[in-house]
Amino acid sequence: MPFDPVAFAIPLFVVLVIAEMLWARRRNPVAYESRDTATSLAIGLGSTVAGALTGGVVAGTLVWAHSVSPISLGWVWWAWPLCFVLDDLAYYAFHRSAHRVRWFWASHVNHHSSQHYNLSTALRQSWTGFFALTFVFRLPLAFAGFEPGMILVCGGFNLIYQFWIHTESIKRMPRWFEAVMNTPSHHRVHHAVNPRYLDKNYAGTFIIWDRMFGTFVAEDDADPIRYGIVSQLGTFNPLKAVFHEWAALLKDLWRAPWRHKLSYLLREPGWTHDGSRETSDMIRARWERDKLDS
Amino acid sequence: MNSELLQFGGSLLAITALVALAHWLGFSRSARLESEEAARQLLALAPGGFPVAALALAADGAGAIARSRDGRLALLRPHGGRFIAQPLPPETLLEAQGETLCIHTTPRIALQLGQEAQAWAQAGAQRPVAAR
Numbered sequence: 001m002p003f004d005p006v007a008f009a010i011p012l013f014v015v016l017v018i019a020e021m022l023w024a025r026r027r028n029p030v031a032y033e034s035r036d037t038a039t040s041l042a043i044g045l046g047s048t049v050a051g052a053l054t055g056g057v058v059a060g061t062l063v064w065a066h067s068v069s070p071i072s073l074g075w076v077w078w079a080w081p082l083c084f085v086l087d088d089l090a091y092y093a094f095h096r097s098a099h100r101v102r103w104f105w106a107s108h109v110n111h112h113s114s115q116h117y118n119l120s121t122a123l124r125q126s127w128t129g130f131f132a133l134t135f136v137f138r139l140p141l142a143f144a145g146f147e148p149g150m151i152l153v154c155g156g157f158n159l160i161y162q163f164w165i166h167t168e169s170i171k172r173m174p175r176w177f178e179a180v181m182n183t184p185s186h187h188r189v190h191h192a193v194n195p196r197y198l199d200k201n202y203a204g205t206f207i208i209w210d211r212m213f214g215t216f217v218a219e220d221d222a223d224p225i226r227y228g229i230v231s232q233l234g235t236f237n238p239l240k241a242v243f244h245e246w247a248a249l250l251k252d253l254w255r256a257p258w259r260h261k262l263s264y265l266l267r268e269p270g271w272t273h274d275g276s277r278e279t280s281d282m283i284r285a286r287w288e289r290d291k292l293d294s
Numbered sequence: 295m296n297s298e299l300l301q302f303g304g305s306l307l308a309i310t311a312l313v314a315l316a317h318w319l320g321f322s323r324s325a326r327l328e329s330e331e332a333a334r335q336l337l338a339l340a341p342g343g344f345p346v347a348a349l350a351l352a353a354d355g356a357g358a359i360a361r362s363r364d365g366r367l368a369l370l371r372p373h374g375g376r377f378i379a380q381p382l383p384p385e386t387l388l389e390a391q392g393e394t395l396c397i398h399t400t401p402r403i404a405l406q407l408g409q410e411a412q413a414w415a416q417a418g419a420q421r422p423v424a425a426r
Contacts, residue, residue: 232376
């Protein structure tokens with residue numbers, strides 16, 4: 001396995017979580033909840049186990065994709081920043097799919113399952129990403145000639161970057177930074193269940209992708225953010241947080257008429273063939289109708 | 295393998311210490327509703343929406359019950375430091391015990407509603423068939 005920057009960052013994560021807890025005690029006592037934190041950290045630990053078990057296959061797949069590519073960029077210095085930026089674009093594509101395709105959402109939902117938003121929430125990483133084949137979003141980079149080790153290291157630094165933005169302790173960064181980079185403010189929007197914010201701000205490191213592809217929404221201080229998922233879980237059981245959507249998806253697939261089964265896999269979360277539930281677009285439309293009526 | 299086990303053990307210890315610290319710092323309190331407006335905002339986010347027609351807040355802020363314009367009932371119950379909006383299915387039994395409204399969900403919820411408890415128990419029993 002190549003150098004894994006995330007493993008080296010873990011002690012820093014611990015220190016920053018402690019610092020944020022001390023801040024929360026004085027400034028925002030509702031930012032943390034001990035059982036919620038336990039769930040987040042347990043899911044985080046489980047995700048490292050899942051990553052250790054499947055990392056070799058992911059690396060092997062990237063090596064294969066690189067070996068069949070007619071291009072090999074090697075380890076030239078300029079490939080690093082280019083790889084990081086393109087990997088972030090690949091992350092945007094993955095993340096958008098993770099919210100708009102139920103198959104990928106089933107794997108990603110546990111990251112959104114907390115009703116709190118703090119640095120421990122960042123560690124609610126997926127256990128089932130490999131099973132959901134989410135690594136395919138990185139394959140184009142290997143086909144384009146980037147070294148597999150470089151792709152994995154850039155992906156690791158991308159993940160580390162995303163840790164610090166899971167906080168309410170920072171209101172806004174300087175204007176130029178908010179314009180280009182993903183920030184706590186932008187990412188709070190992404191974790192919100194307020195209708196105006198649903199399925200927005202998919203960025204990993206650079207917010208420019210959301211601005212380019214029309215999925216950016218700025219945080220509105222007049223609309224306090226509520227975190228979590230549309231149907232809140234109501235449990236601190238990490239296994240339920242990780243697997244509940246897979247179970248629900250299986251149930252829907254079992255019950256659905258044959259001609260609709262594929263739609264349950266590939267359409268957006270909340271879609272049903274009989275309209276009995278709401279997608280995020282339907283929730284937003286209802287909210288906009290209610291605003292006009294009131 | 296040994297280094298991976300060591301890393302796992304170390305992470306487990308760190309997690310235990312962080313959760314203990316969170317508890318020690320006072321982050322294990324149950325949520326409290328501060329106002330009817332806060333309750334309405336939370337209910338508005340319930341799946342399918344919940345336009346509130348009537349609302350009663352527990353005296354200690356530990357929850358609320360509400361009726362929608364189309365006669366459905368929903369409960370706001372604490373989940374750690376936050377609240378969950380939970381629609382009450384037609385078969386849910388609502389029972390007034392003095393000034394407390396007992397809602398027989400899982401988990402069972404008791405709301406101190408004062409004199410309103412009786413009226414809400416009756417509202418639960420008299421829900422129109424379509425809404426129940």
